[in-house]
Amino acid sequence: MLPLIETRNLSKYFRVPAGMLHAVDNVSFTIEKGKTLGVVGESGCGKSTLGRTMIRLQEATDGHILLNGEDITHVSGKKLKEVRKKVQIVFQDPYSSLNPRQRIENTIREPLKNSGNYSRSELKERASTLMELVGIDTRLRQSYPHELDGGRRQRVGIARALALNPEFIVCDEPVSSLDVSIQAQVLNLLMDLQDQMGVTYMFVTHDLSVVRHISNTICVMYLGEVVEMSPSKELFSSSLHPYTKALLSAIPSLDIDQPMRPLPLKGELTSPINPKPGCRFFPRCPYAERGCSQEPQKLEEISAQHYVACHRVREIN
Amino acid sequence: MMRNENNVFLSVRDLNVVYTSGKKIVHAVNGVSFEMKKGETLGLVGETGAGKTTIAKSILRILPDPPAKVLGGEILLDGTDLMKHSEKEMLKIRGEKIAMIFQDPMTALNPLVTVGDQIIEGLKLHNDYGEAEAAQKAKELLEMVGIHTERFKEYPFEFSGGMKQRVVIAMALACEPELLLADEPTTALDVTIQAQVLDLINKLKVKYGTSMILITHNLGVVAQTCDYVAVIYAGKIIEYGSKKDIFVDYAHPYTHGLFASLPSFSKDAPRLKPIAGSMPDPTRLPQGCAFHPRCPFVIEDCRNGEILLKEISQGHLCRCCNIQQKG
Numbered sequence: 001m002l003p004l005i006e007t008r009n010l011s012k013y014f015r016v017p018a019g020m021l022h023a024v025d026n027v028s029f030t031i032e033k034g035k036t037l038g039v040v041g042e043s044g045c046g047k048s049t050l051g052r053t054m055i056r057l058q059e060a061t062d063g064h065i066l067l068n069g070e071d072i073t074h075v076s077g078k079k080l081k082e083v084r085k086k087v088q089i090v091f092q093d094p095y096s097s098l099n100p101r102q103r104i105e106n107t108i109r110e111p112l113k114n115s116g117n118y119s120r121s122e123l124k125e126r127a128s129t130l131m132e133l134v135g136i137d138t139r140l141r142q143s144y145p146h147e148l149d150g151g152r153r154q155r156v157g158i159a160r161a162l163a164l165n166p167e168f169i170v171c172d173e174p175v176s177s178l179d180v181s182i183q184a185q186v187l188n189l190l191m192d193l194q195d196q197m198g199v200t201y202m203f204v205t206h207d208l209s210v211v212r213h214i215s216n217t218i219c220v221m222y223l224g225e226v227v228e229m230s231p232s233k234e235l236f237s238s239s240l241h242p243y244t245k246a247l248l249s250a251i252p253s254l255d256i257d258q259p260m261r262p263l264p265l266k267g268e269l270t271s272p273i274n275p276k277p278g279c280r281f282f283p284r285c286p287y288a289e290r291g292c293s294q295e296p297q298k299l300e301e302i303s304a305q306h307y308v309a310c311h312r313v314r315e316i317n
Numbered sequence: 318m319m320r321n322e323n324n325v326f327l328s329v330r331d332l333n334v335v336y337t338s339g340k341k342i343v344h345a346v347n348g349v350s351f352e353m354k355k356g357e358t359l360g361l362v363g364e365t366g367a368g369k370t371t372i373a374k375s376i377l378r379i380l381p382d383p384p385a386k387v388l389g390g391e392i393l394l395d396g397t398d399l400m401k402h403s404e405k406e407m408l409k410i411r412g413e414k415i416a417m418i419f420q421d422p423m424t425a426l427n428p429l430v431t432v433g434d435q436i437i438e439g440l441k442l443h444n445d446y447g448e449a450e451a452a453q454k455a456k457e458l459l460e461m462v463g464i465h466t467e468r469f470k471e472y473p474f475e476f477s478g479g480m481k482q483r484v485v486i487a488m489a490l491a492c493e494p495e496l497l498l499a500d501e502p503t504t505a506l507d508v509t510i511q512a513q514v515l516d517l518i519n520k521l522k523v524k525y526g527t528s529m530i531l532i533t534h535n536l537g538v539v540a541q542t543c544d545y546v547a548v549i550y551a552g553k554i555i556e557y558g559s560k561k562d563i564f565v566d567y568a569h570p571y572t573h574g575l576f577a578s579l580p581s582f583s584k585d586a587p588r589l590k591p592i593a594g595s596m597p598d599p600t601r602l603p604q605g606c607a608f609h610p611r612c613p614f615v616i617e618d619c620r621n622g623e624i625l626l627k628e629i630s631q632g633h634l635c636r637c638c639n640i641q642q643k644g
Binding site for chain 1: 364365477478479480507508509510511512515516534535536537538540541560561564565574575576577578579580581582585586587588589590591592595596
């Protein structure tokens with residue numbers, strides 16, 4: 001099956017006074033139509049930058065992005081406008097991603113208007129359909145964002161993203177700022193929409209329980225690089241990379257009889273500016289040995305569809 | 318509450334707080350009562366706007382008035398009512414007897430003062446330390462929270478989020494307070510850093526025998542740190558009990574809903590079970606049980622009158638007139 005979207009050695013660097021910040025480094029993966037790829041990692045690992053680069057909100061430094069087999073990395077003008085209709089994003093913060101001075105109906109109508117394919121009456125009808133689809137009462141069409149709670153605001157953001165029937169949506173921490181009871185409502189909505197419309201998601205989050213629930217495949221990032229990628233359940237039942245193991249053991253368990261184990265790793269993220277050639281996790285890794293700091297780690301297929309970037313992976317598991 | 322009166326260290330009785338906003342009155346805390354013994358940790362759990370932070374700030378008496386107004390209630394610390402203290406007496410208590418860790422370490426520190434000086438400030442205020450002595454003590458505190466003393470003279474912007482929160486913890490513990498109010502101390506942190514900070518808080522709590530009120534919406538954090546849990550909804554305690562009462566034998570439909578909304582790590586469910594609707598408008602709280610518009614087990618009695626917090630087993634309290642119906 002042809003993947004809907006694919007990245008090949010995608011990199012995004014930012015020039016900063018101290019040198020070159022490697023936000024995303026050499027990331028390759030494919031997402032099939034109608035599936036969800038979850039991207040997890042801690043703040044600063046490059047997961048949001050990856051999402052934004054994939055939908056051309058930022059220009060890639062190196063590598064390629066393919067949508068339906070077509071290279072969209074450098075398309076511009078009319079062609080880019082076509083791409084923009086097919087790829088969308090839902091932002092993390094429903095408070096700052098909506099225009100506070102625009103009524104929510106207009107927010108949802110804006111992409112439709114910009115597409116130029118709808119008449120006035122069609123616009124109104126389509127906006128109502130979208131509001132119903134995401135579960136916002138249409139009597140709220142004239143409300144401003146400040147009149148809505150966080151969950152409803154996020155629904156407006158989702159309706160806006162869905163307006164032009166996109167094929168691919170980057171969901172950048174869409175439920176992180178919501179309370180758990182509301183979070184569950186929005187996650188159900190996103191999954192229902194996928195079932196109904198066959199839309200493909202890349203779901204960026206730091207919340208591992210959310211990502212397990214919604215993803216088919218999960219990709220774990222550390223300082224701009226993918227360190228492990230595997231089918232969702234397998235990652236939780238048999239994680240192989242030391243960083244993934246640490247990440248999973250750091251989640252406070254709901255089981256009151258299961259006390260937290262001490263975390264096997266020390267320290268914090270090192271700087272992504274001018275990173276050294278070896279493994280980026282090496283300074284914090286409990287299994288580190290001299291060789292780890294020398295050679296860059298390559299993503300290797302350890303079992304079917306399960307990729308790990310650690311040259312000691314077979315010794316330590 | 319109905320736990321034994323002996324060696325009660327902190328007792329909050331019938332606390333009521335409102336905020337005024339124009340002509341509207343926000344009913345933030347509506348008759349909250351609880352007790353704590355020395356060395357215990359109580360978790361306050363609930364969603365945004367439930368009134369958790371307002372409760373903590375009322376104890377420290379740092380609510381801005383206006384817009385906040387404490388309408389009534391007693392806060393007894395070792396038997397004396399903090400509400401009756403003068404502002405000057407409270408200054409002595411804040412930091413020395415009760416300290417607070419705020420949610421956001423990025424804004425809790427003064428960006429223009431070195432972290433060392435920020436820790437020294439509290440130390441000198443509450444002790445008879447000279448400059449050198451205070452600096453020495455501050456360095457010990459930094460080391461205790463795992464920060465190298467070389468960084469004593471650095472400014473907050475030179476620290477990462479996790480490090481800043483450690484500095485905030487060091488400041489809170491500087492005068493060895495008897496009660497620590499931790500307001501979402503790890504919410505702004507990544508999970509691996511959260512695990513380190515929770516581990517640190519747990520160790521320090523044991524070392525100093527500090528009592529703690531931990532405010533969070535993360536049930537996993539509560540499971541790993543608290544002895545007792547109070548679930549707050551719309552400014553009221555709707556369920557209270559030991560950790561086991563709340564995590565294993567929970568009774569209130571809202572508590573049930575909270576657990577059901579969480580995606581599970583072990584079980585596969587195609588759909589989550591969210592609580593329907595959203596939090597009620599705190600300016601117009603529903604009659605009867607504030608949760609009734611969202612409750613799947615609602616009966617006629619829920620819509621009228623005051624629903625009382627009832628003891629359903631030893632020390633386990635629940636504010637629901639229809640708990641038999643819980644599925």
